[in-house]
Amino acid sequence: MSTERLYLNTPQQTQVVTQVVATRAGGFAVHTSPFFVGGGGQPMDTGVVSVGGGNYRIEQVDVDGDDVVWHHSAVPVAVGQSVDLVVDKQRRRTLSRYHTALHVLNTLALTHYNAWITGAQMSEEYARIDFAIEWLDPAMLSDLECRMNDVLVGYHPVHYRYLTIAEFAQRGDLLRTKNVHPPAYRGQVRVVEIEGFDAQACGGTHVESTHEVGSCVIYKSENKGKQNKRLYIRFA
Numbered sequence: 631m632s633t634e635r636l637y638l639n640t641p642q643q644t645q646v647v648t649q650v651v652a653t654r655a656g657g658f659a660v661h662t663s664p665f666f667v668g669g670g671g672q673p674m675d676t677g678v679v680s681v682g683g684g685n686y687r688i689e690q691v692d693v694d695g696d697d698v699v700w701h702h703s704a705v706p707v708a709v710g711q712s713v714d715l716v717v718d719k720q721r722r723r724t725l726s727r728y729h730t731a732l733h734v735l736n737t738l739a740l741t742h743y744n745a746w747i748t749g750a751q752m753s754e755e756y757a758r759i760d761f762a763i764e765w766l767d768p769a770m771l772s773d774l775e776c777r778m779n780d781v782l783v784g785y786h787p788v789h790y791r792y793l794t795i796a797e798f799a800q801r802g803d804l805l806r807t808k809n810v811h812p813p814a815y816r817g818q819v820r821v822v823e824i825e826g827f828d829a830q831a832c833g834g835t836h837v838e839s840t841h842e843v844g845s846c847v848i849y850k851s852e853n854k855g856k857q858n859k860r861l862y863i864r865f866a
């Protein structure tokens with residue numbers, strides 16, 4: 631049975647008490663997990679599993695072909711046992727803030743500079759994003775930074791909704807990259823909407839409103855090839 635993934639619809643819930651449904655060497659699966667499994671340039675969550683008065687680190691999770699999330703841990707658990715799972719909240723929040731900022735930046739880059747994403751990476755210190763464009767100049771960077779902060783300081787709530795794969799195929803406006811298919815979960819594509827600004831297909835975690843990101847600076851850019859330019863952002 632596939633794992634119920636809390637982060638998809640209630641990313642603010644980073645803790646849950648749930649039941650172990652399967653075990654394997656060095657890991658276990660549960661009915662409901664708050665752990666983000668990684669993807670789209672966002673690293674997987676880390677955290678703790680508590681059981682029987684002991685706390686054990688979870689530094690890695692993965693998903694198998696049946697959509698079961700496996701938590702890597704040395705915790706001794708058995709099927710049917712109740713466990714308390716807690717995601718490292720501050721780390722998740724930082725990654726979610728960067729992730730939300732990248733949505734704003736990628737939409738502005740596509741709208742104003744016809745720049746499609748070719749890659750992205752988030753960390754706790756900074757985030758970077760690659761665009762398929764031939765040129766980059768300081769005026770463009772400062773324009774993007776300015777526009778990005780205009781959106782971020784607004785109180786734009788973030789919403790989640792779902793389309794079937796067939797419905798999604800009709801919605802080219804929800805794509806920000808040409809070379810990667812968005813993740814489908816239980817046959818549906820998740821759409822992340824920043825109210826009053828944009829909507830795009832995405833499987834990651836985000837903050838609840840853009841003002842939680844605060845302002846950002848584009849502090850560096852790199853030429854990664856004729857059709858590839860990399861921008862780095864961090865919190866101001």
Ligand SMILES: [Zn+2]
Pocket residue numbers: 729730733822832833834835836
């Ligand atoms: Zn996203």
